[in-house]
Amino acid sequence: MKAEKKQKKSTKRDSSFGLIIYKSTVGDRIFNAVNIFLFAVFMIICVFPFYYLFINTISDNELVNRGMITFIPKGIHLSNYKALLNISDLGKSFIVTISRTILGTALMVAVSGFAGYIVTKQHMWKRKLWYRMIVITMYFNAGLIPWYLNMLMLGLTNSFWAYIIPGIVAPYNIILVKTYVESISQELEESALLDGATTMQVFTKIIWPLSKPILATIAIFGAVGNWNSFQDSLLLMNSNPGLYTLQHRLYIYLNQATSISSEIDAAMVDRIAAGMLSNRIIKYSISMVTVIPILCVYPFMQRYFVKGIMLGAVKG
Amino acid sequence: MENSAKTTLSRPLKPFNVIYWFQRSLILFSIVTLFLPSFNPGRIVDKISKYCSIFTAAVSFENLTSKIGQGFTKEWVTEGTFRLVQFSSMALILGIVVCCIGGCMSLGNNRMRIRGIIFPISGAIIMLGGMFGVHTAYGRVTAELIASGKEKKLGIRTEDGSFYFMLVLAIAILVLSIILLIGELKCEKEQKMEMLERYKLFLYMLPILLVAFIFSYLPLWGWRYAFFDYKAGADLTMDTFVGFKWFKFLFESEVTRNDIFRVLKNTLAMSGLGILTSWFPIAFAIFLSEIRSTGFRKTVQILTTIPNFISWVLVYAIAFSLFSTEGFVNDVIEQITGVAANTNYLQNDSLSWLKMLLWGTWKGLGWSAIVYIAAISGVDQSLYEAAMVDGAGRFKRMVHITVPALVPTYCVMLMLSIANILSNGMEQYLVFSNAINKDTLEVLDLYVYNLGIGGGQIPLSTVVSMAKSLISVTLLFVANNVSKLIRGESII
Numbered sequence: 001m002k003a004e005k006k007q008k009k010s011t012k013r014d015s016s017f018g019l020i021i022y023k024s025t026v027g028d029r030i031f032n033a034v035n036i037f038l039f040a041v042f043m044i045i046c047v048f049p050f051y052y053l054f055i056n057t058i059s060d061n062e063l064v065n066r067g068m069i070t071f072i073p074k075g076i077h078l079s080n081y082k083a084l085l086n087i088s089d090l091g092k093s094f095i096v097t098i099s100r101t102i103l104g105t106a107l108m109v110a111v112s113g114f115a116g117y118i119v120t121k122q123h124m125w126k127r128k129l130w131y132r133m134i135v136i137t138m139y140f141n142a143g144l145i146p147w148y149l150n151m152l153m154l155g156l157t158n159s160f161w162a163y164i165i166p167g168i169v170a171p172y173n174i175i176l177v178k179t180y181v182e183s184i185s186q187e188l189e190e191s192a193l194l195d196g197a198t199t200m201q202v203f204t205k206i207i208w209p210l211s212k213p214i215l216a217t218i219a220i221f222g223a224v225g226n227w228n229s230f231q232d233s234l235l236l237m238n239s240n241p242g243l244y245t246l247q248h249r250l251y252i253y254l255n256q257a258t259s260i261s262s263e264i265d266a267a268m269v270d271r272i273a274a275g276m277l278s279n280r281i282i283k284y285s286i287s288m289v290t291v292i293p294i295l296c297v298y299p300f301m302q303r304y305f306v307k308g309i310m311l312g313a314v315k316g
Numbered sequence: 317m318e319n320s321a322k323t324t325l326s327r328p329l330k331p332f333n334v335i336y337w338f339q340r341s342l343i344l345f346s347i348v349t350l351f352l353p354s355f356n357p358g359r360i361v362d363k364i365s366k367y368c369s370i371f372t373a374a375v376s377f378e379n380l381t382s383k384i385g386q387g388f389t390k391e392w393v394t395e396g397t398f399r400l401v402q403f404s405s406m407a408l409i410l411g412i413v414v415c416c417i418g419g420c421m422s423l424g425n426n427r428m429r430i431r432g433i434i435f436p437i438s439g440a441i442i443m444l445g446g447m448f449g450v451h452t453a454y455g456r457v458t459a460e461l462i463a464s465g466k467e468k469k470l471g472i473r474t475e476d477g478s479f480y481f482m483l484v485l486a487i488a489i490l491v492l493s494i495i496l497l498i499g500e501l502k503c504e505k506e507q508k509m510e511m512l513e514r515y516k517l518f519l520y521m522l523p524i525l526l527v528a529f530i531f532s533y534l535p536l537w538g539w540r541y542a543f544f545d546y547k548a549g550a551d552l553t554m555d556t557f558v559g560f561k562w563f564k565f566l567f568e569s570e571v572t573r574n575d576i577f578r579v580l581k582n583t584l585a586m587s588g589l590g591i592l593t594s595w596f597p598i599a600f601a602i603f604l605s606e607i608r609s610t611g612f613r614k615t616v617q618i619l620t621t622i623p624n625f626i627s628w629v630l631v632y633a634i635a636f637s638l639f640s641t642e643g644f645v646n647d648v649i650e651q652i653t654g655v656a657a658n659t660n661y662l663q664n665d666s667l668s669w670l671k672m673l674l675w676g677t678w679k680g681l682g683w684s685a686i687v688y689i690a691a692i693s694g695v696d697q698s699l700y701e702a703a704m705v706d707g708a709g710r711f712k713r714m715v716h717i718t719v720p721a722l723v724p725t726y727c728v729m730l731m732l733s734i735a736n737i738l739s740n741g742m743e744q745y746l747v748f749s750n751a752i753n754k755d756t757l758e759v760l761d762l763y764v765y766n767l768g769i770g771g772g773q774i775p776l777s778t779v780v781s782m783a784k785s786l787i788s789v790t791l792l793f794v795a796n797n798v799s800k801l802i803r804g805e806s807i808i
Contacts, residue, residue, distance in 0.1 A: 039616050
């Protein structure tokens with residue numbers, strides 16, 4: 001018993017690499033300390049900006065305007081976020097962005113799931129050709145202006161559908177699903193087909209439930225992409241500001257050098273005049289509103305993205 | 317399994333299978349014409365936008381009549397005429413969709429095919445109805461314009477090539493279908509309609525392929541604008557073919573030539589810096605894996621990947637909060653020195669390239685390292701143990717075991733970034749650019765945007781887009797072949 005324990009101890013593996021720990025020299029310790037220090041600094045650099053934005057939106061506005069809030073929040077209140085409710089454009093953009101995120105992601109996941117399954121079927125007529133035709137679009141495109149002219153030609157400018165329809169077929173996600181479906185045992189599918197199930201039934205009853213992990217992964221990436229979308233709004237919604245996405249709206253506010261007061265109602269203008277609110281605080285608060293949803297779903301997506309990126313490294 | 321096990325079903329006989337292919341191709345082509353403005357028969361006056369395809373005319377009355385507004389208010393023409401065009405376009409779409417159903421059914425067995433022939437026949441008749449509607453609209457609008465004496469204002473037209481083309485298309489589908497109906501009636505019919513599994517699977521795939529075609533391949537049609545003359549503000553036309561005028565203009569005009577060189581310098585500098593620093597994620601992954609505490613490693617990974625998931629606009633918002641006149645840096649300087657500091661570090665063109673690189677690194681480093689971290693955890697542990705037994709120190713183990721394990725992944729990433737040397741994306745540079753730093757920030761993608769959308773120079777920016785796409789795809793092929801040659805593996 002004792003000997004066994006001893007052996008266990010001597011071969012105790014480092015949780016990361018299974019290295020047998022012999023001893024650490026002074027050089028090792030210095031290296032470790034420097035290493036940990038550098039990573040800690042980079043971590044802080046990554047997180048501090050978000051923290052800084054946040055404390056400046058919840059601290060006492062007068063202190064913020066005097067530039068007194070740098071590390072510690074003082075005089076916490078939430079009235080700035082309430083004040084944002086008075087900016088009607090922001091509300092519209094919020095609704096547009098949420099709807100495109102939900103609708104666009106749902107359709108993209110459904111289509112990628114189905115297409116990813118269908119392209120694994122060996123006896124499809126000219127399967128390789130169709131699959132390549134979809135994959136090539138990842139590497140080759142006609143360019144920005146031809147794409148814009150195409151959208152113009154399709155009548156998809158200044159229309160909500162411009163956000164949804166082009167994103168339905170996502171080649172990269174189709175490849176991810178295809179790779180995943182190929183790893184599912186073929187026997188399940190074959191036995192279902194022998195029992196008289198149709199291709200559609202196999203898809204809805206077997207493949208779809210079994211590929212939930214990969215579907216969740218692409219759903220999360222799709223949702224983040226939709227939420228962050230800016231370019232399509234900038235290019236296509238010229239004459240319909242009601243359809244600007246949140247990111248586009250934020251971009252416009254950030255670039256308004258002097259004041260946002262033309263966009264907001266009289267009550268807020270008064271508050272700005274009284275020094276209670278400032279453009280800086282409004283800009284920070286809008287930024288926070290835009291980033292908070294990402295930070296909220298972030299813990300959930302965390303466990304999916306390693307899987308996603310590893311599957312992606314496998315070629316289509 | 318019954319269906320897929322069967323490899324043969326009754327097929328059309330000798331002359332008819334050719335006719336079927338002909339008919340299906342016509343139907344497929346007619347779908348494409350729905351989205352191509354040059355095939356729109358319903359441009360009854362010149363003032364209808366030249367971007368207006370049958371599809372656009374059917375779904376959006378606003379788009380159809382975007383330039384006719386004055387014509388309605390001053391009662392030169394009636395709204396009814398244009399509604400007629402819209403309904404006719406809808407009829408054309410409906411007809412083509414119905415034809416499609418027939419085209420799909422023609423892949424089945426005898427019974428299915430014969431049942432299916434009724435669809436292209438009725439579809440073609442609906443299309444002809446639509447064409448009649450367009451013809452009536454031509455007549456009405458001409459009469460109205462002559463009555464009001466404003467022929468010149470809206471630009472009177474008579475039925476042109478696209479009208480007769482669609483007419484011929486519809487008639488051809490109708491005639492072919494009738495021939496098929498007569499020819500096929502004789503053949504033996506099965507008990508039920510069936511289709512081979514391989515065609516069924518293809519039909520499931522077809523809608524997805526169509527969407528991919530419309531949004532990824534159809535834009536190539538826009539390349540033709542690079543060869544036609546254009547005046548800013550006017551409609552894009554294909555009236556005057558100018559050959560390679562815009563290609564030459566790009567280098568003959570002093571202004572654009574200088575622009576191109578400046579933009580290329582920026583693009584190559586930023587991509588070059590990116591490639592030079594492409595080993596950062598590897599270093600990140602290796603040094604991270606040297607940390608023993610799992611908890612700390614996980615925390616680092618979680619926190620450093622956050623910036624990857626926010627948009628460039630938000631990155632700019634953060635830059636704004638830290639470095640603008642009222643930002644964090646100025647506040648801290650003020651608090652320490654007691655002197656008012658009001659420097660706007662964003663309105664500054666020194667070291668732009670480096671700053672962009674740093675923002676890119678801030679956003680992407682943690683994320684790009686993930687793939688290497690995963691690769692490191694896949695290395696066979698006994699290698700490390702054996703190396704330790706042989707007396708290899710920490711750095712020797714890194715250099716001789718970890719690094720070689722990462723090289724294949726790194727090669728793929730490097731090749732891809734070389735292939736993408738001209739595509740930096742425009743969002744980052746757009747959000748960070750302002751009047752002061754715009755000369756050093758403008759990369760090719762942003763230049764195309766500024767030139768085409770901002771400046772309205774459609775043909776010129778199409779030329780640049782086109783050249784960029786062609787060069788990029790060539791680079792990708794070269795990189796792929798180099799990779800095949802060196803590593804025996806392709807990257808795409």
